[in-house]
Amino acid sequence: MTEVPSMHYLLSFLKYLLCLMTFFICWQPFNWHHPGISHSKRKLLQSLMGPYGPLSVSYNGKTCILFKAKRLAIRYRNHTFIDLTERVFNPNSPVDTKGSICTKEKATLSLKFGDVEDLRGLVIRLQMSNTFYEAAGQNWFTLDSVHIHYNWTQEATFNASEVYAPATSSYHCQHVSSLHKYDTLLVPSSHTDTSANWHITFTDFQIQAFNVQSDKFASASDCATFLTPAILMGLVTSLILLLVLAYALHMVVHLKHIDRYEEHKATVYFPRSPEAELPDKNSLVLLKVLLLFSTGREKKERELHSEMERKKRGYF
Structure with missing residues (x-):
């Protein structure tokens, strides 16, 4: 069978694509656990990049709220994002949480920052509730709203009705944000107030406000759906590979069919009068x-x- 140039290029492209996929699949684990990086260097990188340990909030001498986020950022109108992560989780500059309150049915996490850049008296409050649902037969806690207080008298409020978990568990989500690209779990309460001018994003967000037994989170109820961006990318890549393989098999079968036809082709005879x-x-x-x-x-x-x-x- 004579080799066709287009078939040769197709097989070369397929090999290149498979090698590229293998590299990207294997790169992340080696990058996380590279044998050449010592334990002290990994610890140094972790301290520079985070994340910090969870923020523990006590009320009446007892730990009642655990809060953790890899990044907390806010933005007013078209200004640049203000990163508040260091101010919240850095042990050397702890945020003021004295305004936090915990009861059996309600909990408030208050993060008082003071003056931040052009904002005066910045305070972020997370309002949570613990409710018993007969249909589920257990208590569920919900993040009811997020409030941003600034310039002493101004306030922006976001509803968060989609953030909930069993009361015996913690809640975890990769992004809890008011941005559309992160599914908008935080919705401005009204377009007439100043909340429409604000954006707030919690990255790698985890919180537990009820039934806190120690300084560690209970098992997390995750918001992630089955079709995450990583899974979707894997499915699309697999689909492309299947299409390329199907096309390659089709070309091979087609070439074999042509050769079989050439072998059995009869001699053409033109009769003369x-x-x-x-x-x-x-x-x-x-x-x-x-x-x-x-x-x-x-x-x-x-x-x-x-x-x-x-x-x-x-x-x-």
């Missing part, structure tokens, strides 16, 4: 003329030869 086999009339006439001409010439040559013989013998 009897008229085509007979000589043309003009050809016959020309042939007769040539014969007559040659016959007359031979006759003259014989006469000339006879005359020359007679002269030699002296007959004249």
Whole structure:
């Protein structure tokens, strides 16, 4: 079977794609646990990049709220985001949580920052509730709202009705945000107040406000759905590979079919008519003329030869 250039290029591209996928799949684990990075260096990188441990809030001498986020950022209108992560979780500059309150049915996490850049008296409050649902047969806690207080008298409120978990568990979500690209779990309470001008985002968010037994989170109820971006990317990549493989198999089968057809192909025979086999009339006439001409010439040559013989013998 003769090799087709397009088929050769297709197989080369397929090998390259498989190698590239293998590299990206294997890169992350080696990057996380590279043997050349010592434990002290990994610890240093972790301290520089975070995350910090959870923020523990006590009320009446007992831990009642655990809060953790890899990043907490706010933005007013088109200004740049203000990163508040260091101010919340850095042990060297702890945030003021004295305004936090915990009861059996309600809990408030108060994060008082003071003056931050152009904002005066910045305070972020998370309002949570613990409710018994007969249909579920257990208590569930919900994050009811998030409030941003600034400039002493201004307030922006976001509803968070989609943030909930069993009261015996903690709640975890990769992004709890007012941005549309993060599913908008925080919705401005009204478009008439200042909340429409604000954006707030918690990255790698985890919180527990009820039934806190120690300084560690209980098992987390995650908000992630089955079709996360990583899973979707894997599905799309697999689909592309399947299409390429299907096309390659189709080309191989098609080439084999062509070769089989070439082997069994019969010799083409074009029949000739009897008229085509007979000589043309003009050809016959020309042939007769040539014969007559040659016959007359031979006759003259014989006469000339006879005359020359007679002269030699002296007959004249």
